[in-house]
Amino acid sequence: MDEHDEMPRAGRREWAAMAILALPCLLYSMDLTVLNLAVPELAADLDPTPAQLLWMVDIYGFILAAALIPMGVFGDRVGRRRLLLWGAFAFGVASLLAAFASSAPMMIAARALMGIAAATLAPSTLSMVRNLFPHPEDRSKAIGVWIASFSAGGAVGPLVGGVLLEYFWWGSVFLINLPVMALLLVLGPKMLPEARDGTAPRPDMASAFGLLVAVLGLVYAIKKVAMDGWSGEAGLALSLSIVATALFLRRQRRLTVPFLDLDMFASPRFSAALTINIFGFFVAFGMFLLVALYFQLGLGLTELQAGLASAPSGVAFIAGSLAAPAIAARIGTVPLMALGFVVAAAGFALAGAAAASGDLMLMISAYCLFSLGLAPVFTMTTDIIVGSVPASHAGAAAGLSEASTELGGAFGIAVLGSLLTMLYQLALADYPQLADLPMSAALGPDSSGAHLETAREALGQALETTAYLCSAIAVCGAALTLIIRKRDGLLTETQGT
Structure with a gap:
């Protein structure tokens, strides 16, 4: 039995x-x-x-x-x-x-x-x-x-x-x-x-405050770099995060009962699931933001129209989340996660084609496809994270799961957002008067005529390249999932108690 x-x-x-x-x-x-x-x-x-x-x-x-x-x-x-x-x-x-x-x-x-x-x-x-x-x-x-x-x-x-x-x-x-x-x-x-x-x-309130400062400093540094590039303010925030992390870890080793049980990370299933979760949300949050941006600036939709265009992807994500347990029961948790990354890769590639052609319906379809693919990845990694620890540590594991989501998403927005901006400016190298304008100004409601079309084409080219890169990253995510499965214990499909 x-x-x-x-x-x-x-x-x-x-x-x-x-x-x-x-x-x-x-x-x-x-x-x-x-x-x-x-x-x-x-x-x-x-x-x-x-x-x-x-x-x-x-x-x-x-x-x-x-x-x-x-x-x-x-x-x-x-x-x-x-x-x-x-x-x-x-x-x-x-x-x-x-x-x-x-x-x-x-x-x-x-x-x-x-x-x-x-x-x-x-x-x-x-x-x-x-x-x-x-x-x-x-x-x-x-x-x-x-x-x-x-x-x-x-x-x-x-x-x-x-x-x-x-x-x-x-x-x-x-x-x-x-x-x-x-x-x-x-x-x-x-x-x-x-x-x-x-x-x-x-x-232990000192540990709680130290952890709060460590994560806050890291997230602030990431977002500051994404908005303004590297600066002294971002460096200070990152330095503060590193110092707070070091002090937090030192305090945990000295406490009889640590605030956060670091032994949870000794579980291969737990650590591997956290890694995959961060990897997945890196591409997810970045592309969610960039596609929403493209709907408004690249295709000229209003905020409400952009919301309506994004709604089908939410339905796809819900469907993928609810269907994941039944599919995992048939083919296994790890194969489903790898398959989800592959489906997401196809969706990102389709988004690249949609950005190149300026096709709204194709972009909506792509948005739905990569949302459908990523949903089982997040569902199963969350299940593994929470199921790999004792019930007494469920809250801490849940907090770590959500924190990995936020950190992966912040990195994705920072890196992919910065890449999109750089590619957009490169595409406008022959139009310095547009390249020097903020993207929102060049593509805003007050813009019109040939300059607007040029800026929209540049944004489409930038998103096309970024989407193809995300497709490659998602393929790497599938490979990483299968590699971790073999090396770090994800091969076992049983859950923790």
């Missing part, structure tokens, strides 16, 4: 709880993008400086990425349901503050608080999936739903934001969070079981 046959299977109550856990995941991903649509109206109303406007947009993601691992560890220690509900309450309060912000500093503070609160949501929900669904088959399906809820939020966010901004003021994009969080606060205590490591000591 298989050891998993003795594990309890999920029933209606567990799946109803999963539906509740999907609610904060929807908002988590929606709030990463929804503010972008409101920026013009918000800027006109609050009159921020350029630096303040940048912080309004970026601080949510900065704080979120930095706080994911500490919040995951806190959930293991203080209770994952407790942390989730407190986070939901804080997210609602912060959303209310953002909706009625009367100044730029107030908006920045509200967005920072939203980032801290949001960092409790993903690790808490993912670690609770680990507790609700002990059987590997059920857990794989539940994680597919969990991944799909994030994709649904990303797809719905621009559409909902566009509709709200069409009829209401910019604060409405934050008020939509309140009823969802209220529903979570009402149903959560009744439907979600508490889970915590009862033997764990109180969290």
Whole structure:
């Protein structure tokens, strides 16, 4: 008899709880993008400086990425349901503050608080999936739903934001969070079981702060280089991150019970899945951003039209996430991940052809194809990461999983975004008057005539090359997955306990 046959299977109550856990995941991903649509109206109303406007947009993601691992560890220690509900309450309060912000500093503070609160949501929900669904088959399906809820939020966010901004003021994009969080606060205590490591000591706050600084410094340095190139400010942030990481690791070796159990990285399955996850999100986040940019600047779509054009890819991602467990049961987890990378490579290649021809429908099809391919990769790596550690460490593993997503995505946006900009400028080498203009100015709504067409052709050429490079990277991802399978223990399909 298989050891998993003795594990309890999920029933209606567990799946109803999963539906509740999907609610904060929807908002988590929606709030990463929804503010972008409101920026013009918000800027006109609050009159921020350029630096303040940048912080309004970026601080949510900065704080979120930095706080994911500490919040995951806190959930293991203080209770994952407790942390989730407190986070939901804080997210609602912060959303209310953002909706009625009367100044730029107030908006920045509200967005920072939203980032801290949001960092409790993903690790808490993912670690609770680990507790609700002990059987590997059920857990794989539940994680597919969990991944799909994030994709649904990303797809719905621009559409909902566009509709709200069409009829209401910019604060409405934050008020939509309140009823969802209220529903979570009402149903959560009744439907979600508490889970915590009862033997764990109180969290070490010095370690939590050190880890926060380490990740925040790294993410800030990556994004600073992506926006402005290498600078003293980026170097300072990177240096601060390196020092904070060294001090954090030194402290973990000295603590009787470390804040973050570094022994988790000794598991080949765990480390390999984290590596593949970072690799996948590198190409995913970069191309998601560049295709969205191309819809507006390269094809001249409005924000709402670009949101509608992006929506089918969200449906494809949801389909791939939900289908992944059933396919993995037939062909195996690792072959499915490698196949997913191959499908994504085909999608990226198709995106290159679409950029070369300026074909909107072909680009939408390409977007759907590489989303469909990458969805099983992320579903199965997340399942491996969470399933490779003891249940008492589920929160920490969930935080690491989400942090690897954010870091891989940040690297992808920085590297691929910088590459696109460089290729765009090279394509305009014979038109210095255009090459010296910011891309948004050369391709913005005020541009017209021959110069606009020249700039659009240059952007299409740049995206074509970048997409073909992503296709090659995805092929390397498939090869890397199979190599790690043989060398680092991913060959075994059994799950951790």
